[in-house]
Amino acid sequence: MVFLNLKIALRNLKKNKGFSLINIGGLAIGMASCLMLLLYVSYEWGYDKQFKAIDRIFISRLNININGKLATTIATPDKLAGTALQSLPGIEQVSRFSLSSDNNKLFSYGRESYKLSGSFVDPSFLQIFDHKFLYGNAATALNKPNSVLITAATAKKLFGNQNPLGQSIKYDNRKFLKVTAVIEDLPKNQSLQYDALLNWDFYTQEHPESRENGWGSITCMTFFKLKDKSQFAAVDAGLRRMIKAHDEHTQLEAFLFPFAKFHLYNEFTNGKPSGGRIDQVKLFSFLAFCVLLIASINYMNLSTARSEKRAREVGVRKALGSTRGSLIGQFIIESVLLSLIAVIIAFGLLELSLPYFNNLLNIAMEISYNAYPFWLTLITLVLLTGFLAGSYPAFYLSSFTPIKVLKGFTGIGKSSLPVRKILVVLQFSLSICMIICAIIIYSQIQYMRNKPLGFSQNNLVQMNLEGEWRKPEKLELFKAELKKTGVVSSLTEFAQSFAQNGEITGDFSWPGKAKNDKSVIDFRSIGYNFSATIDAEILKGRDFSPKFVADTASIIVNEALAETMGISNPVGKMVRWGDSPLTIVGLIKNFSNERVGTKALPTFFYYNVNRSNVLLMRINPEENLSAAVNTIKRISQQLNPSYPAEITFVSDDMKGHMKNEQLLSVLSNFFGGFAILISCLGLLGLALYMAEQRKKEISIRKVLGADLKSILILLNKDFIKLVLIANVIAFPVAFIFAGNWLKSYDYKIAIAAGPFILAAVMSLCIALLTISMQSFKIAKANAVDALKYE
Template sequence: MLALDFKIAVRNIRKNPGFTIINIGGLAIGLASCLILLLYVNYEWSYDKQFKDIDRIYFAKLNLKLGSNTITLEATPNQLAHTAAQEIPGIELATRMSDEENKLFTYQQNKIKLTYSYVDPEFLQVFDYSFLKGDPATALKQPNSVILTASSARKLFGSEEPLGKSLMWDNRKPLTVTAVIADPPKNQSMQFEALQTWAFHDQEYPNEINGGWGSINCSTIFKLKENADFGAADASLRKLIKAHQQDTQMEVFLFPFSKYQLYDEFKNGKLVGGRIDQVRLFFFLAFCVLLIASINYMNLSTARSEKRAREVGVRKVLGSSRKALISQFLMESMLLSFLAMVIAFVLIELTLPYFNHLLEIVLTINYQSPLFWCSIIVLILTTGFLAGCYPAFYLSSFTPIRVLKGFTIAGKGSLSIRRLLVVFQFSLSIVMIVGATIVYSQIQYMKNKPLGFDKNNLVQLNLEGEFANPSKVEVLKAALKKENAIVSASEYAADFTANGGSITGNFSWPGKNKKDDYVINYRTVGYDFVSTIGAKMIEGADFLRLLASDTASGILVNQAAVKMMALQHPVGTPISWGDKKLHIIGVVNDYNNATVRNQAEPTAFYYSPKKSGALLLRLNPSQPLNVAIQTINRISQQLNPAYPSALKYIDEGMEQKIKSEKLLGVLSNIFGSFAIVISCLGLLGLALYMAEQRKREISIRKVLGADLKSILVLLNKDFIKLVLISNLIAIPIAYVLLTKWLQTYDYKVSTGLWPYMLAAGISLTIAILTISMQSFKVAKANPVDALKYE
């Protein structure tokens, strides 16, 4: 029976090549789009899943209560890991991990900057990295040990054996390579090129060893014992700091490491989402595109209902059951689904390199995975059934007498299922058009929104090696100004566009409520900071050489800090920072250098070139950019020969801040366009169906004198109604969804009505063009062809 159904399906597909091409094309585009989106969703979902016992590994998160609000931090107290491992029975292992750092690693003539983190030896017991060389039990035993990834070992040592070799760290201290591990995959949260010991960290930062619970400088990771009670361990950890420091406002809790990448947004101490929202959106988009493609198949199949109706009638007269007919139609849709999947794979292989470049990741299809092939089979069967179920049940329901006497459509007063499907298709497509338009507008708004500083012609140089000496930096500044390469320069705490930074709760000022807790960001800067970054002084003055007396006791604050402190006349206000007595010398405007989506946080700036890690350089606009850059590289190399000059462009750093929004915008544009194309195929299907059903009516009207214009209006008006209904349904839904999305931004575009009017205009235009092609063909047809058998 199945063999017969297969033969009939093949015969019908070959008999109607036009319908077959449109059907398979629509399904292939839908399946290819769906699979690419699902590959990305799976990639994001698989973050950190490669670790063994991932379900027992937890990050410690820190809730810090500030008055009526609570902020959630990844950084935890230095002594949390050791104390928790001793006092909480459910914890098997605890390890610390520092933030990423970037230093120069030197072996003979090879000088390479590597990203690394400091970790405890237990780190290698918590995470089962693949060791290519060395022993994980002893790799971090000695303070000067270093573990390299395979790629970094290759960069430093080439084909030489790296194990046991000595290299120079930061051109100051020797390290011994004790192990080489496989490169961490891209879908792993912790990315590094080297691992160093926490004992070495203590040598570099001795002041943090006995910093108490206020020394918040690391991430803490726990591995619970097998069958340990998570609730009990979490409750004990939440009480831990309070047990050691009664007046603390800190509370630490366990957070599953498997959720670290996707669930990263907290509000008032509670998890509210994160990247998982975007992943869900892409999964929903994949489902919508596939659903639109399946609906398109339904419409195209039922468009041929009159021709297939006689076939059904004859087969029923000859004894076929409805079950057998349903089986035949489903077989046909399954076969089309299979052929569409084959074409979809070709499309995926052709387009995947483009998407990998766009997403800056490596999406691959594992053809050797049994799970993959099982998923593909399920997808083919699901798509085939989803696309073919309605035509199968609809066509098989025809009664022989009715179809053999003459097939007629339902009355005009009833809105057929085919029309409902077209409305549903276009509603989804219009939502996608509105979404793509508003996402694009938001991206452009964030790109062009004034940041409060001038990112153009601003570059950054790391202060390392000889430039760790402030006097050497002054020589560099003077030389660059003499060469007219720069117009100003200033030190800064760290990477200017990096997220995060130092915070303190020890600021006091006149009028501060002692019951309230406030956290203020603080950054070290040098002379001429405000003018170098191109910000604006609201009141007072910048740190200037002419006012060197202000540098020891003066601080700058931004407008957000003034608002938080509720200061009417901030300049001259005395500020206490622990035991230090300071005063405000100036107020700088709120500028956004760490984020473009949220408002600037309260920040204080104090003069301290010695504690700064970066030098900001304002390039001379009268010189060509390449000449200025070459001059900076040449002079910095002369003054600091052991370190390769590596300039960072601030505008490029700011561009990375909207990376996720750009990704969302590009994908919504691409797959939204695919959805429109597929929806138009569905509309074409309905137009073919209506033309088939009304060809006798149109022919009679032409015989009675109807002109081309009136016939086109007659054929098109019903379809225009469907598209208008789709707009009425889609626009409110799009408004609700996108308003909710925009609420996640402090700075958001004001859209007005134009995105919705644009979507309505695009959908109507495309619909009219699509159906007019078929309507014009019917209207121009010779009426004799339709009436000669009457």
């Protein structure tokens, strides 16, 4: 029976080529879109899942009590690791992971020199996170301070095809490290990324001041591997008490968080997980379901549009003894067959578009043909889509009474019309909702791009201060040479990369500060001419200048800090940072360089070139940008030949802050467009159905003198009503979704009527165009053809 049904299904596909092409095309586009979204969801969900003991690996997060509200960070005191290992019995391994802003250093071998990301860890890091070793092993890879573990790509860069084990690498052009292990390149969907791993003892050699760090110095991430995951509650409770036990005045509380959730649950509100990338994953999962649902509804509409042609077949088969169950099986098999053909085409589309998406999103998604979850998902998708798409046509068509359909089709199918209209309304509601949200997301991105940041990112570049630039006289010579060429109009030192987060302190006080005030303040080291270089406005007072030798004991505060202190004119006021008295000499306007769309944090700036790691340069606007950058590199190479000058544009780093928003915008636009396309096919199906139902009515109207215009209006007005109803349903749903998404931004657009009006106009125009194509064909048809049998 199955083979017979399959044979009939193949004959029907061959007989109705046009119908089959539209149906398979709609399903293929829907399935390709669904598969692409599911592939991305799988990629995001797969972060860090390659580690065998992932269910026993935890990261310590830190809650900071800021006047009763908790802020959460990944930085922890470096004392936490050793103390926890000694005092908490449930811990098997613990390791620190450096968060230093100067992890990118020069690694050299012979004539080959590259800036690489080298992170400092305890040797136990390799016992917590398993890697595939090409050379060496986890037990001995980092057992000495001068040991270094590198990735295969790093080994290829430095050593070519030779065995790197035992070779010496020059670090920062100063010290030699011995290569003790080489591991496979890290997958892109791994949270911790590095080109090399170095021993933590080497970190303390490089930063001897870190040996004096107290419990308030949060400088690293801390990872734990528990003996058993059931020990979580006990270890977490001990960790929460630990910092308080060593510092009774602390504002800090450490706690355990599953590393398996580290990537997806990266946002916290008042010390509790509040979402993050998981919200995006959920959204794309829902979007995948919606696109598949729209494609399935489209199939239902097109299938039942052919009800008259299939009705007599059903009547004859029932008269010859076929049961309703066998007929349902027939239509489900047809649907599954169409679904199978569609999924094959969908995979072709997926393979063609995958490189584009990987390049667009800067990720490395791939289809794992040798993995059983892939084939299980594929089979499930084919069967689910086949059943979902074929269920309504199967139950509807198999319900026809033989005697009625064999006497004539008149009246058959009228009861299905409300259901089909509901399906079209559902299709368009989902599509319109996606269009509105896509427009609002795009508008928010444009708003953030165009909103004044408080500084000018155009022509602003930066480079790391390393090598010869650590010598004050050499740095001053370099700056003088740059100014002499005229390519740079202003320059200054800065604490770290301008678009990155910096350091914080809770040990900052001012006149009138309440005893119970536990404000946490950001601070950054800068050089002279800071405001002129970044083009920020000094509202009161002045910037640091070589004319004032006392500026080493002065600070500049931003508006947010002045507001926190409750001082409208802070210039001239004395404050304290730890035991050091400082004088406020300037009030700078708030600027947003470390995050986009959120308010500036209370921050003060102090003059200390030795604590600055970056040189910010404002390129002369009259100079050619690329020529100016080449000039900077040339002068740098002359004065600091051991270190290749890497010039980066601050504007490029600022774009990285909106990566998630841009990703959401691209995907919502892309798949929203496909949803509209598939919905139009569904509308075409309803138009075909209505044409079959009203063919004789239209012919009679034409015989009685109706003109083309009145017939087109008659045919189109019912469909326009459906699209208008879909808009009414979609508007509140889209408003709620968009409103919830915008809540995460301090600076955001107001949800205006524009996106809703635009979506309504787009949907109506697209619907009119789709329907009119079929309506015009019906209206122009010869009335004799429809009435000659009457």
